[in-house]
Amino acid sequence: MICLRAALPFPLTSSSSPLLRLALKSSPRRAAAAAMSSSAAVATPIEHIVLIKARPEAATSGAAAAMVSSLQALSGAVPGLSYIHVGPVLRLRSPAAESLGPTHILHSRYATKPDLASYAVHPAHVAAVQGHVLPNSLDVTAVDWVNAAASPSPVAPGNAVRLTLAKVKGGVEVPQLVEKVAAATAAAGEAKGARVSFGENFSARAKGYQFGMVAVFDSLEELDAVEGDGKVEEAKAAVRPLLDEVLVLDFVVGPPAPANL
Template identity: 75%
Template sequence: MICLKAFSSPLHLPTLRRIAPPSSALRTRIAAMSSSSSAVAAPVEHIVLLKARPEAVASGAAAAMALATQVPGLAYIHAGPVLRLRSPAAEALGPTHLLHSRYATKQDLASYAAHPAHVAAVQGHVLPNALDTTAVDWVNAAELPSPVSPGSAVRLTLAKVKEGVEVAQLVEKVAAATKAAGEAKGAKVSFGENFSPARAKGYQFGMVAVFDSVEELDAVEGDGKVEEAKAAVRPLLDEVVVLDFVVEAAGGAPSPASL
């Protein structure tokens, strides 16, 4: 997890320091990390969107935004590039990379944020390489878990509600809409109200829809039930960031990461 509570506006950072890309062992640990408590129904989700400096991307240093993966309380973590931006708000925000992590409780999230290994990763690798960050946290309000495995394709949605609309209304509407749509083309979802507004640039709601592959994700476009679900919640929304990413597949058989 990367918590940058003080930075809700573009960062003015020192010149990029070249960093060697992460080792294959580190990439394997990140990709294969799995939850030891898959029965937990309501994980805490943490999303950080990062806009990397152009020179960081060009040098490969963006891939070396080191992550403290061996810290108690961390159930799952993925960091990597954005596959594609799917909405005008996403294009305006311009994230190039993201981090997605999961915790069993809010206390686990808070403990990880304060851990020296996490702080060192942020100060040593993230701040020198990031122009801007956006972070959202929520407790999963979906009925079922949304397991993530190496090779999964994920659609992330962040939303602001219209004036006069309570975020709880949106959560209820999304719960009803996703239930009505069923597991559209194999999607598993997690969604909820953001509880870290200081870092979220006004985004009040977050959702991830997890698919087994990019092909399955692409297959939902134009699906009748999915379009009905979108139509049901659209009147409540003001601004929406939608983007896709893929969880890197490491060598060897992957272990599911699920809460």
Template identity: 85%
Template sequence: MICLRAAFPLTSSFSSSPLRRLALKPSSSRAAAAPAAMSSAIAAPVEHIVLIKVRPEAAASGAAAAMVSSLQALSSVVPGLSYIHVGPVLRLRSPAAEALGPTHVLHSRYATKPDLAVYAAHPAHVAAVQGHVLPNALDTTAVDWVNAALAPSPVTPGSAVRLTLAKVKEGVEVPQLVEKVAAATAAAGEAKGARVSFGENFSPARAKGYQFGMVAVFDSVEELDAVEGDGKVQEAKAAVRPLLDEVLVLDFVVGPAAVEAPAPANL
């Protein structure tokens, strides 16, 4: 499978103002569900990505670290939340990423869209956003998609993840891009150990125009860096590049707090 860098990059916001919608609107579906085991190996997860640009004074004072802790703690209290990682961005890998300037990323997964809606409305999530994110963030961007890849992309502590967000060129339909990426990843195979999840963004109001998201998961930063020299990956990028307008690429490393239980055997 492929990892798309600056030439083929992919990343979520808060309410009607840019800082007030960290997730979807509330839904009553599955609201009474029991907390799920932390697992990132769901075959077709709903991916939720939030990019956060933290105020410099928040980083210096420790408020940013408190924000990370408050969001990471949602793993033990929110029903339907199968995996969450919150932490600093490792590297900004494209001009669009540098222009946006996110300092932190939240990546979480759910089995269904209603599970994501439950997360959005949960009192603990609302409290974390109101008490820690809103006071300390200059800007946020959010993207949500349902994984269109054939295989899961499990994430474990220490995994290195490349996030790519993309806008398609005029006249190109996003499903066309998804289909092309599926073919390209199949052709590239498990390039350098990459495991991917990608799909069409279904939260356009919060995404700053990004229509497509992708994460490529590696066991380490070294494996992520090694993919740059893979010929099949370069061929896959070349196949997709003509469909793309603006792309955003960044890397992050999953911290030890994002611990998951093994996925159920039927997944």
């Protein structure tokens, strides 16, 4: 049974619950994030999330670090890959996340589903998966969705990101959840919060998770700063009745791979 504080499909779900916001207030860091790369701010991106549980020995041997490097290097090798971050998970924020136990996350974006399909079979990607991911992983989970949020959610180095995956209760349709989340994020838009992307999963490797969301904050401090906000609590109440299980985790975006990789 998922604890109440984790029973939400967006970054309102944990002991450091941040708020979702569609409205993007201007700041130098947000301006830099928006200008960093048009690829990271595609209005309706295809989101591709991979959660990797690395073998313990891979961390001590350096194989996990090599896996991260091989995947991050795809940013300069695969056409159609708009954005990619690969790195360690910072915090597991729900019982479902702790049970799954991912140690690393890959977050990438594409303008279209065919771009994602091309990435999946590209020789550089296949080589990275076969040479580094599969030999060094105990478990791999993948979730994909088309962004249903009204605004883009650009990502820049140093940003903190909360990933939330959700399973809906019996009798609830996923589009109903997506609509409810859209309304909740819009209603919560005046408080401190995130640039968000969310939608219905279409990956066959999602372990039953039907909905995904990423919420992008300028910093980890901003992610943690909205705990207890009244609008957050209102959004929780609006969405909670639709949910069965929720996985929540945080990560921090690292620098891009060198251009010559």
